[in-house]
Amino acid sequence: MGDSRDAKRVRNRLALPYLDAELPLNLDLSRRDILKIAGYGSLAAFIAACGGSPTTTTSLTAKGGAMSLGSYNTDPNSKKGTQAIVDAFTAANGGTKVKLNTVDHGTFQNQISSYLQGTPEDAFTWFSGHRMRFFADKGLATPIDDVWDAVKSNYTEGFAASIKGNDGHAYAIPTDYYPWAVFYRKDVWAQHSYTVPTTWDAFKALCAQMKKDGLTPIAFADKDGWPAQGTFDILNLRLNGYDFHTELLTGKQKWTDPRVTAVYKKWSEITQYYSQAFAGLTWEQGADQLLRKTAGMYLLGLFVSDEFKASGSQADLDQLDFFPFPDMGTQYDAEKALDAPIDVYMLTKKSPTLAANRAQANAFLEFVAKGSTQVLYWQNAPGSIPTATDADTSQYPALTKKAVQIVSNAKRITQYFDRDSRPDYSGPNGMQGFLLKFLANPGQDTTSLQGQMQSFWDSLAPE
Amino acid sequence: MANTTPSLAPVRAQEASEAGALAATLLTRHDKILIVLMVGVPLTLDLLLIWGPTLASVVLSFTNWDGIGSVTGENFVGFKNYQFMLTGYTLFWPAFTHNLIWLAWLTFIATPLGMFLAVLLDREMRGTRIYQSVFFLPVVLSLVVVGFIWELQYTPTEGFINNAFGLVKSGKLIDWLGNPRINLFAVLVAASWRHIGYIMILYLAGLKSVDPSLREAARVDGATEVQTFFNVVLPVMAPINVIIVVVTAIEALRAFDIAFIINQGKNGLELLSILITNNSISEASLVGFGSAIAVILLVISLGPIILFLSRTMRTTA
Numbered sequence: 166m167g168d169s170r171d172a173k174r175v176r177n178r179l180a181l182p183y184l185d186a187e188l189p190l191n192l193d194l195s196r197r198d199i200l201k202i203a204g205y206g207s208l209a210a211f212i213a214a215c216g217g218s219p220t221t222t223t224s225l226t227a228k229g230g231a232m233s234l235g236s237y238n239t240d241p242n243s244k245k246g247t248q249a250i251v252d253a254f255t256a257a258n259g260g261t262k263v264k265l266n267t268v269d270h271g272t273f274q275n276q277i278s279s280y281l282q283g284t285p286e287d288a289f290t291w292f293s294g295h296r297m298r299f300f301a302d303k304g305l306a307t308p309i310d311d312v313w314d315a316v317k318s319n320y321t322e323g324f325a326a327s328i329k330g331n332d333g334h335a336y337a338i339p340t341d342y343y344p345w346a347v348f349y350r351k352d353v354w355a356q357h358s359y360t361v362p363t364t365w366d367a368f369k370a371l372c373a374q375m376k377k378d379g380l381t382p383i384a385f386a387d388k389d390g391w392p393a394q395g396t397f398d399i400l401n402l403r404l405n406g407y408d409f410h411t412e413l414l415t416g417k418q419k420w421t422d423p424r425v426t427a428v429y430k431k432w433s434e435i436t437q438y439y440s441q442a443f444a445g446l447t448w449e450q451g452a453d454q455l456l457r458k459t460a461g462m463y464l465l466g467l468f469v470s471d472e473f474k475a476s477g478s479q480a481d482l483d484q485l486d487f488f489p490f491p492d493m494g495t496q497y498d499a500e501k502a503l504d505a506p507i508d509v510y511m512l513t514k515k516s517p518t519l520a521a522n523r524a525q526a527n528a529f530l531e532f533v534a535k536g537s538t539q540v541l542y543w544q545n546a547p548g549s550i551p552t553a554t555d556a557d558t559s560q561y562p563a564l565t566k567k568a569v570q571i572v573s574n575a576k577r578i579t580q581y582f583d584r585d586s587r588p589d590y591s592g593p594n595g596m597q598g599f600l601l602k603f604l605a606n607p608g609q610d611t612t613s614l615q616g617q618m619q620s621f622w623d624s625l626a627p628e
Numbered sequence: 629m630a631n632t633t634p635s636l637a638p639v640r641a642q643e644a645s646e647a648g649a650l651a652a653t654l655l656t657r658h659d660k661i662l663i664v665l666m667v668g669v670p671l672t673l674d675l676l677l678i679w680g681p682t683l684a685s686v687v688l689s690f691t692n693w694d695g696i697g698s699v700t701g702e703n704f705v706g707f708k709n710y711q712f713m714l715t716g717y718t719l720f721w722p723a724f725t726h727n728l729i730w731l732a733w734l735t736f737i738a739t740p741l742g743m744f745l746a747v748l749l750d751r752e753m754r755g756t757r758i759y760q761s762v763f764f765l766p767v768v769l770s771l772v773v774v775g776f777i778w779e780l781q782y783t784p785t786e787g788f789i790n791n792a793f794g795l796v797k798s799g800k801l802i803d804w805l806g807n808p809r810i811n812l813f814a815v816l817v818a819a820s821w822r823h824i825g826y827i828m829i830l831y832l833a834g835l836k837s838v839d840p841s842l843r844e845a846a847r848v849d850g851a852t853e854v855q856t857f858f859n860v861v862l863p864v865m866a867p868i869n870v871i872i873v874v875v876t877a878i879e880a881l882r883a884f885d886i887a888f889i890i891n892q893g894k895n896g897l898e899l900l901s902i903l904i905t906n907n908s909i910s911e912a913s914l915v916g917f918g919s920a921i922a923v924i925l926l927v928i929s930l931g932p933i934i935l936f937l938s939r940t941m942r943t944t945a
Contacts, residue, residue, distance in 0.1 A: 278695045278913045303696050388806060388891055441799070442784035444806025444895060450785060588911040593894040594719060594903070601895040605808060617718050624712050625914070 225311055226531060227524030228259030233286035233516070234529070235266045237273035242471065246545030247290075253541060254532045261525050281305040285513040287526040293327040293507040294580030295415065296588065297337055301330035307512040307519070308334035312527050316534035319553045323578055327507050337509035338530045340539055341549035343467035344572045345395050345504040345581070346487040353380075353458050353484075361488045365431070368491040372438040375461040382438035384460035386451030390597030393604060394582035396464055398504050399490045400428045406497035407577035414586040420618035426611055431493070433607035444601060456481060464490070466506070467568050468548035485564060489571050502577035506584055507552065587625065595621055682926065689919035696913070709920035720921070723898035726812055730819070730899070731880035738820035739876045742827025747857065749828070750835040764829055766822040775889030778818035779805070808896025815886050815897060823879060827872060834868030835861070870939045877932035881925065900925045 238247040244267060251263045266286055273280070277291075281300060291297060300306050313335035317325060320339065328337040349359075357378055362368040372382035387393045401410045405424045412418045413425070440446060440454060452472035454460035463469060473482045492498035510533050512526055513519065519526065532538055536556030543551050543565075550568055558569065572578065583591035590596060599618050603611065655663075689710070691703040713720050745763055749756050766774060781788045782804035789804065790796050804814040838861055846856040862869070884901040887893045893902030900921060908918025 275910045277911055282696060305696070390891065390894055442801040442803035442806055444808075445782070445784045445803040445811075446806070450783070454785075589907075589914055592906060592910060593892040594906045598719070598894040601808075605895075620716050621718070624716055 224524065225315065226528035228528070229261055230522065230525045231262040231264065231518075232288065232522040232525040232529060233264040233266065233518060235268065235273070235280070235286035235289040235513075237268055237270045237290050239267060239270050240546070242546040243542075243549070246542040246549075249541050249545060250533060250538055253538065254529055257532065258525070258528050261528065263529070281513055282515060285516050287516045287519045287522050288510055288512050288529060291337065291509055291511050292580070292584050293337060293339060293509050294584035295586060296584050297328070297509065297511065298330050299587070301332070301334070301336045305514050306330075306336050307514050308332075308336055309338070309512055309527070309530060310335045312338070312530045312534075316531055319534055319536070319555055321554065321573075324507065324552050327578075327580070328509060337511045338534045339507045339509050339552045340533050341542065341546075342505050342507040342552055342572070343548055343550060344568050345399065345464065345466045346489055346568075346571060348455060348463045348465060348469050348485060348487040349461060350455060350458060350484045351486050353461065359461070362491050364491050365493050369434060371461075372435060376438060380458075381440050381454060381460040382462060383435065383440070384451040384454040384463040385439035385443040386446035386448050387443050387601060387604065388445050388447050390593055390601065391583055391591075392448050392451070392465065393600040394591065394596065395466070395504060396432065397428065397600060398579060398582050399464070399502075400431055400493075401425075402500070402502040402577070402579065403490065403493040403497055404428055404431060404495055406495075407500055407502050407579065410502075410579065411585060414582065416622055420622060421612075421615045425615055429603060429607075429611045429615075432603075436604060436607040439604075444604065466504070466548070467550070467564075470564060471546075471548045474547065482564075487564075487567070489574075500577045501571075501575045502579060503571065503575050504581045505572050505575070505578045506581045508549065589625055590622060685919045685922050685926070688916055689923045691916040691919075692914075693916045694913045695908070695915045703916070705916070709917045713917070713920055713924070719898050719903055723900050723903050726898055727880060727883065727900050729812060730816065730883050731877065733813075733816045733820070734823055734876045734880050735873075738816075738823045739827050739872060741820070742824040743831050743872070745824065745828045746831035746835055749832055760829075760832070763825045765825065767825040767829065769822070771822065771885030772889055774818060774822050775886040778814075778821070778886070779890055782814055805890055806895065811890075811896045815890065818886050819879075819883065823876075826879075827875070830872060830875065831865075831868065834865050838864050867939070870936070874932045874936040874939075878929070881929050881932075900928075 234251065236244075236247050238244050247267070248265070251265055255261055255263060264286070268276075277300070280289075282305065291300075297306070301308075308330070313328070316338065317335075324339045328335055328339055330336045354360075357375075359371060359374070362371045375382040385392070398410070401413070404427055405413075409418060409424060413420070413422070419425075440451060440460065443451075448465065448469075449472055451460075451463060452465070452469050455463045455469070456473055456476055467487075470482065470485055473485050476482075489501065489503060510530060512530070516522075534553060536551055536553035539551030539553055540556050540560070543549055543556075547565070550565060550572075558566070561569070579585055582596065586596070596618070599614060599621075603609070603614055688699070690706060691699055692705050692708070693699050693703045745759075749759055749763075753759075769777075784790055784801045784803050784806070785796060787804070790801055795801055802810070805811050842860055842864065843856055846860045851859065882901060883899050884905070887897040887899055888902055888905070891897060893899055893906065904918045904922045904925065906918075907914040907921065
């Protein structure tokens, strides 16, 4: 997935994620600022009170003025991309001043509840899926149906569905996504003349062959706990279908269900092909195994290409290719479902300046809904594919084009385990730990483990 | 003469009480304000910053509050959090055990090692200053840095240890951080690396304050080095020893940073402090449940704290 990914990347690069963290809450308001804000508030109230006169009809967007944006894009590439978007917006929107508050990715995520309840910025970066709907339900995000109506023609139906809250209102603008698939190096495969497996049996046969050829068949790295969830997602989607998967992750199905047992059973057939000591490896180290040709395949998000790009060798990046996870021989193969997490921009509810800046914030949301804006971001962070229909795809390299292709072929798209389920369930306390327990001994009878998963779910307070 | 002596006592008593009364009346308005300020400000801060949050935690531990909105009557769930923690929560007892292992390791391995180093360095051997700095250096580093340094040592494929012992070449990797049977001890080695230096400095300071004539006397009486240490130095050092014990206990109970840096405390590295963080501060926001674990940790911590306080009170008295 990508949520923890950026945080991990920063850790690897800067070594000290927590020392690097910026203050999550912007509390550096001077008294004058507060008075100003209060002033704006009462001014707005005054104008509202005078309402009824036709001259006060507000337009959806406005030029000039100011707004603020809270961003978790701290990875060097995405940080540059965000800054580029903000600059372009200021230039295009009559000099609107954007106060950008960038917070370490992991910190931002962990503090999101208190952030949204305190004095957040007007707009913020976030994820779609359950994690978006959760805060919408709590009344901590502002519905943006008006903006969405203005831009929705630029989006396919799948994206439109991804930003709807449980109350049917639109809450976010999707700006980029990346699919999960099985990555490999073309040169290594050509050397051994491997072919892309389309069935489970062919996939396992290929693994066995790779092992014989001295490769680690499947790079696997689960120190951070979330990467294993990608394998659970795809196996559950293939074996039990999209509906069961989403119901399971939201508690409408039981973890003790025999269909879940089947997932673990299938999974145990390939764990022997995993990297050694995978519970101590980060996803970057897994990617390095693929990069250095010691591993044959790697199930991960498109962001694996960032690691190839970071190696500094375009030749390596050119060798990177992928294929969708093989069919398992069930009726659900036809769904061609996959994880393709979508990143979004949203409006907060409690921002003290939002009332005054709403029109500018709307303009910003409209701006990021444009293909040209998203391409600008993609140029900085190539692992993030634009979502808008009018994005100029002509500059996409083959890898990106193919990624777009498999996502548009998918009849069902999921967001990733930890975006589709509740964060307390998917975190280190919950599913991350359970999956590591399973992987420590994949051949085990999973009955008691599944019982633990269910009782942990049952123990969680109602959302 | 004979009748003046007995009358002295009441006179003195009277003088003393007069002095007391005098002292009270001698306090000017200014003094009184000063006293109120000097006692009041720390007291207010203490109540506000320590007792307030502590009591709030205790109250919250009876709720299912998720950190959003205000706590209402509906949030109160009685002892449900405690009940689940002790019976249904699969991570509580492992975390509890890990804290105990941590305590045992520090008490029986790291702390004695630190004391041993202090005794060695106290002997004014050549280069003692250099040794002191070397052993003390890890203490200056933040635990976050210590965690990162050791992560580099332990990483399976790129780490120093597996490479130095040729385990990468032979393909028999030891998963120091990922194998739940050994990763706790790998982390304890890292924690000890820092803890030993800390104890060493504390103990060395104590040793320096021991009156040298005591040792000389012991030597004259024909005691061996070992006898001198255990029968003369150790008893004299009693106050320092208590501090060392308390510091060790507190370090074990608040163990957090290294394990959290390494994998957020899962897969064999569960600790009580990490469970509190993962439950109440993370995105999960199970503030009520996290508070219940915090209350348990508070109760456990009270033991060494009371020991420490009673000891310091007694020595100052």
